[in-house]
Amino acid sequence: MSLRLVPFADPGVPDTRSGLRLILWLEHQQLRGQLAALGWGLLFFGGIAASPVAVGLAVQAVIDKSWSKLALAVLLLLAFGAAKAAADSFFHRAVVTNWISTASRLQQLLMRKAAELGSLLTRRIAAGEVVAVSSGDVEKIGWFVEVLGRFAAALLTCFAVVIGLLFYEPQLGLVVAIAVPVLAFSIVPLMGPAERRADAQRAKGGRATELAADTVAGLRVLRGIGGEQLFLDRYRSASQEYRQSAVHSARMWSLIAALQVLLFGVFLVVVVWFGIRLVVAGRISVGELVTTYGFITFMLVPLHTFEETASAFIFSKVSARRAARVLSLQRMDDTRGTGVAQVPEGDLFDPASGLEVPAGSFTAVVCGNPDAGGRLADHLGGHSPEAEPDDVSALLDGVALDDLPLESARTAVLVQDKDPVLLSGTVRDLFDVPSSGAVTAEQALEASQCADILEVLRQSLPAGGTTDPMQAILTERGRSLSGGQRQRIALARSLYVDPAVLVLDEPTSAVDAHTEARIADGLRALRAGRTTVVFTSSPLMLDRADRVVFVPDGRVAAVGAHHELVHTDRAYRAVVTREDEPLEEMA
Template identity: 40%
Template structure:
């Protein structure tokens, strides 16, 4: 659940703490590797002084054997340490992705407000990956500290001036690297914001491609995406420039630092303070320092990007819920009586007073589509009304747990999507591997209240398919119900998708079903058949059909006209057609 107190630092802290064991193991093994790397130049210097200069073959073989053992040790420690670090990074990213998905799918909503689906996907993938990589960066930074420390100690034992240069110069380099990473952090956050927005716009355009083609608006859509993409490219280039400047300057400072060590070591060798072997060791240690110091530059860049991504993730995780309160279970059995009193949502509703009798088919006609959308959000508890109350069987909706409520009051929006899979998979509900939060499962049971609790699941699916005339869709497909419908059902026509979506809602069999414009893309004859099938399969259970379709309103037990955000008229379809001009205009025009 969202919390306004959550910050990017909190996200980073939890991510690192969650992988402390793996990162600690990887850091320990990496320190062994760095110690071995630092020992190699020292051993080479010893070989030169004791074996090569003294022409002692026995000592030469002995030290070569020692070098071989050191190489094997540092090789395996690097291999195992890197594996632990990489696993820690991937596990942390995966944990963050799960947390983001849980927040986005939370029944109380709110995480998606002001964000396109593509933006949320970008946060759950790229940002989570960058924050997870912080674990690897911290581990690598620990390696680098160990490498610098080991080199400094070795240089101190070889020459005090060289060791002091390393000990005093490294903190200065780290401080400068941190300062240089600040612009990168700011530009990295802007880059991710622009990239996420571009992804969201692209996903939005692809989802509405058929509509765009029908309107002939492809050129406008392309121009919109081109503009968004250019802004994203500009932000990416700014971030890339900041990273290149940061890396280049840090490498230049590092190179100068190494050159200073080599210069001082050379002068000490010339005045006899260092032997030939010691000079070789000092130069080798100086060259080895390039690796840890370059790692520091990389770590600074990764931390800067990780902080920026953590801040974006924190915004999603800390998003305030769209609806608050409500933990009570839905009482069983659900009769299905709905009551609205003075409901205002600020975007179409203006004090709705409405009673929906249990077990009846009620039609809701509207003069303003915004009113229909607001009513659906209110009944599905995607938003709580600004004023007024909505009750189910005499109990306010805001007292119920939202997930359980939506199992009892299913709102089937007309723009719902199909999943990538077969037609059968999209119609028949799958068994959940975990408890869905209902006390006994009855609120979510597809057959609850339909009088066919012992019926075979295939029979229930067949009834739903027939009622929605989705069986005709199946017969027209090459493999029947086993045919894949493609992502979002794009392999189906608009009318076919609508029938499959309606079949899915009917197959769920909730105590209260609210459907919105389920037949706008089908022909008149099929619409009339669907209306009769809907009435038959939902007989005895509460059903609301929000539509201006005469065929669907004609089979309703009662029709309510919402005009100007209020109830304007009530009666049967035939009565309202005869007596209400506003209704005739809304429904028959």
């Protein structure tokens, strides 16, 4: 597998039934790379393992004063060293390629899942957890795939050395054949506690990351209410808990490493003592003892690899469980999304709530509860996270959105969340998205009342350079802008796309009344003849809608014009005007 193929054109469909199955699936995807690592690894470890033969031959040649044997030993040592040196680079390249390829494949799968679920992803799993999975967990899973190639090569080489010792010196070989499996499996009883500690460490690390992400995202609000210190103390506490769990886990792995060194040292002392007795008895030569000692010291290399493999497996198993959890999230049943890839146009209807939006209308929806409004907006866009097989999604021109392929559903209906994300880059880059081509970026910005924002961005450009505000840089998530400015820029992007149905969830909640009124007029004019749904409780926006639908408890309760509902529906009036008392009837 060449790194030139990364990112993959198609990362595949992962097996997410469990963390272990996900790891096995990733291993299978990297089979060719693992075979390459195994081949170069055998040559690399073989060069190291065979060197004691040349060293023992050289020692015995000096004792026997045989120059021909010494020359042969030197040639063998050079040959083994050359094989090791040649294989080293290719072996390292192969295992690192496996690591990077696996991590890249997994990150592509996670990004694909994030694009499929949209804002529903962070409603099902905390944003900090998603960040932890796509960074640290991906690295740990890739680490296990990488180390598995080294493990297979070390295991086969170790097996070959033990077999060779049994033929070369049967008595010492028998001791080694018994001792090596004991040393390799001596850490097995400690793997269970190590896994539990690793699981606890991962959970606390995810919690700390989640808290940090939430704190950074709400930093502006925290400063406004003086809550920075409170959240700083919370993060400090979570960070200390994570540190303590990491130390607790590291102690277990220190014990495992110390046990390996201790047992191997005892084993080496026993073998040397036994070998010296054989030399004194005249049953083996000094050169054979040196060769045997070299073989045994080589065993330390695969034993360290076995220990690393066990460590990588435990950490990757914990990480894979969380990655599988994210990748297993579905927005629909497997039987859905198989309809024709044709984008329908017509009335939008939600059977669950009874909400009906006539084609080409500007419809405002009042829910009273912002969270309920957000869920209904998602449902109108076909973003339902846990749809049952017999559930009916929103219908567009009588066609269920869940029956459309994902790409067609997203083309038909665009949902702008109440907290839209602005990626870093220039303002022009913000409009580098698929669109109908009927609306220009300038028209969308004008309708969203972004003239003052463009002027501020123009002034931020370096002196002597371009004066085009579209080339100004927006920082990550638009943090250099105020909340109202971010809303207007995001609205302009949505208007530029010009979808068949545009669903806006509280698009002007952070905008002043004067600007909001102009946005409402601009939105109505630019979307004339196109279906637009706005979830809002602002009288300024409601007054400009063709029709208003009141959905207080998940079901449509009233439909009409804003000024009619204010005077005829007390519950609607309480939500919109924040009043409980009825207004005096107008003359």
